[in-house]
Amino acid sequence: MSVQLEIQDGSTHWWLSPDVWTVPGNDPEGTPGLPILGEPCYLWARVHNIGTDAVTNATVRFYWANPSVGFDRNSANHIGNANVSLNAGESKEVLCLVPWQPVWVNNGHECVLAEAFHTTLDPLPASPAFNVTTDRHVAQRNLTILETAPKMKSFSMSFEIHNTERLPRTFAIKTEVGKPAELRPLLKQLGRDIPTGTGKVAKVGFIKALNLCDSDETPQPRVEGIEVAGGARTGLTLTGELEGEAALLHVVQTADGKEIGGLSVLVVQGKEQKKGRA
Amino acid sequence: MATFAIPNRPFATEPITGLMTPDGIFEVAIGQQNINAHIQSSSGSASNVQVYIESVSDPGIVITPATHFVGTAAAGVAHLFSWQADFTTASPGKHLVSFIVETPGGSQRIIKKIFVTKIAFDPATGGYSVTTPEGVLDAVFTGALGPKNPLCCSGGKREDCEDGLCRTRDTINTALRTAATLARDDKNARNLLHYLSRGFKGHDPNFVFCAPQVLITDIEMAVTPTPAYPGQYGDIPFQDPPWKAIFAILAFLLLIAAAIAEAVDGSGSVTAGAGGTHDLPSDTGGTCCTPTASGGGTSYVAAGLLAAAAAMALIAVASDVRDPFKKGQDHTAPDTDTELTTAEKLSMKAIYTEEVIPGKPFNTGIEFKYTRITTAKSYTYSATETSANVHLLDKYVIDAPDVVRAYKRELFVVKAQFYDANKKLFKGSQLFVQCYLVGPAGQLRIFKLQDNGLQADAASSDGTYTGAIRFTANDQGLWKYFVLAQDVNTADENLSPDEAAQIIGGMILTDQLSITFSGGTCPLIADGDVNVIA
DSSP, rough: OOOOEEEEOOOOTEEEEEEEEESSSSSSTOOOOOTTTTEEEEEEEEEESSSSSSSSEEEEEEEOOOOGOOOOTTTSSSEEEEEEEEEETTTTEEEEEEEEEOOOGGGGGGGGEEEBBBTBBBBBOOOSSOOOOTOOOOEOOOOEEEEEEEOOOOOEEEEEEEESSOEEEEEEEEEEEEEEGGGGGGHHHSSSSOOOOOEEEEEEEEEESSSGGGOOOOOOEEEEEEEEOOEEEEEEEEEEEEEESSEEEEEEEEEEEEEEEEEEEEEEOOOOSOOOEE | OOEEEESSEEEEEOTTTOOOGGGGGGGGOOOOEEEEEEEEEEOOOOEEEEEEEEEOTTOEEEEEOOOEEEEEEOOEEEEEEEEEEOTTOSSSEEEEEEEEEEETTEEEEEEEEEEEEEEEEETTTTEEEEEEEEEEEEEEEEEEOOOOOOOOOOOTSSOOTTTSOOOOOHHHHHHHHHHHHHHHHHHTOOOOHHHHTTTTOOOOOOOBBBSSSOOOEEEEEEESSSSEESSSSSOOGSSSSSSHHHHHHHHHHHHHHHHHHHHHHSOOSSSSSOOOOOOGGGGTBHHHHHOOSTHHHHHHHHHHHHHHHHHHHHHHHHOOOOOOHHHHHHHHHHHHHTTTEEEEEEEEEEOOOOBTTTTOOOOEEEEOOOOOOOEEEEEEEEEEEEEOOBBOOOEEEEEEEEEEEEGGGGGEEEEEEETTTOOBOOGGGGEEEEEEEEOTTTTTEEEEHHHHHHHTTBBBBBSSSEEEEOOOOOEEEEEEEEEEEEEOOOTTSOOHHHHTTOOOOOOOOOSBBOOOOBBSOBBOSSSEEEEEOO
């Protein structure tokens, strides 16, 4: 019997899954959008059965996590569960009715995850780790939309890097410039339009200070050798300037030459004083 | 593509008797219970339909996943499905449940509300508190109507009676204190009802029903609104059922628990403190009947029927249309706009002037005193009123074979028709109907009857509810059957809270058990019996 449940990863960057999204507000079937602090938010996942047999009563678990903390199934914040039945080759949108109340951690940069499995026909791997890139059961959405101040070019966003292991580790962080078109698969669930105009970023890099104005550091587009003691965390700030309407940036975290995490930032020219994340 | 709907609010059935709770409200203290829902195609028909619960808004409600299949779902036909769920760690409040109805043409999500209460026992007062989002109801039962001799003689645990009458040995407080000790030692791993009825481990064929208390008569209640509110009227529980439904749930569950506690250790009185049980006033010339039942399955049926009848009587006393809290509010408008109502107290005494027969139009009376306590002063309103049971059944007709040859794998098919007060047939999702089969060795089997035109039911929505069960070679002997019907809360979701509060479901309509006032034993009459030839 072949039941293979999948929640698809992002195509260009695995943490940009088009199959995990959020609906802010009191109506779980409302318009998708980014979570809003102080409002309930409902999580959805699109689950595929790519096996050759139907499955009933599969489980879908939903989580939110601070992407900086190297979470796993034990440390991520479990929001709730849902059930789904799927024929072979079928896909279905699954709603978690437990409302998530977004809280302010990691400067508001939180990610959402969903995993689908059947306890006997298609169980999860034994490891508590979310191996998003190799495990089809699980997918992650980690996108921040950052608006510059109106008529201003500069932007900045602080985030944390956390070593959850017992022993010290060394990380590297780099930026990659993407294209807003990469977000097209996610458009339906973003709850907002992406500016049609193009833009580009300049002076992109990382500094240790929270704000470029308080620092004489020169932003580094790549930072190597970030040593973090076991269980400790450190912080960095992504800074840059936007020219034009919008640009997409990916922040990629590696350790021992392997990509272990990341987040994406869509920087848009600010028209309103709002900031969202997902 | 067919479009599906769930016409009524999904309702709870409790695990001991299988009955729907008053108004279908779920209760944390019960722990395991079933979520029941009628799924109906509102337009078009579909084949190969699957139905399952996708998700629940409270992570404390743990559903046992199950997918139900329907071969053909015709337009306008309601199908009843049940899911097991554990509410032990649920939060009291209004929660959402999403159901998925999947057809070959696609799937549809239906989100419905359910209501969850949480009952707690206060050893200090001997009372109970029921938490809802809109406030906490504290209730102490101070009086109950019961027979002079409840004939409760389970085992040898009952104290001897000086005058030869068999009385309750102690109050349920003893059982509750025992429950509190067990819960403490067990780190509250289970729910209150589990500890309360710790002798209940599935249906025990040796369980013997006895009920020293039959009808609740005196209740002291206080509602603490959350938050205190300005003006004349506060929010009603869940913005839907009235407070009377909440104390009816309390009475229903406690009477079931009391029956079990009584059987376990003779502690089945629901009133606080010693005593509290009395017969009808001497000037009425009546005397309360004694509920009795043979052991095993019949005892569970009797326990459920008695609790359901008592809850129904309490609802009748408090009036379906406007309960004493509302009437008190009507007559105690605060003097100023700045006053906040911080508490509402209700002292009520039920007067049972006529025998309580489920489904029949009996009258009841009530004396009550309502007190509104505001941040400035107190206001009171007292009244004596009469009201009537409005959950009526003109008659019901059962059709079932009196012999089933199990060795030929014959089905036992039960057909039932229920006529309302206007002699019109109930149909489809208007009723919740179950057949209780009681075997010669005390066995109990329960199955549902539906009016959906599937399996044994010949035609859908024709007012004939049908169910079937197959006996086995081990079932030889004479079985009794009881077909119990309860009405369903049919309040439209678009009604205002005040309008919706006037509609209460979960009331028992069939009269297998009557609470009569001419002494003797309370009539408990099975709907028939079937001889199973193995």
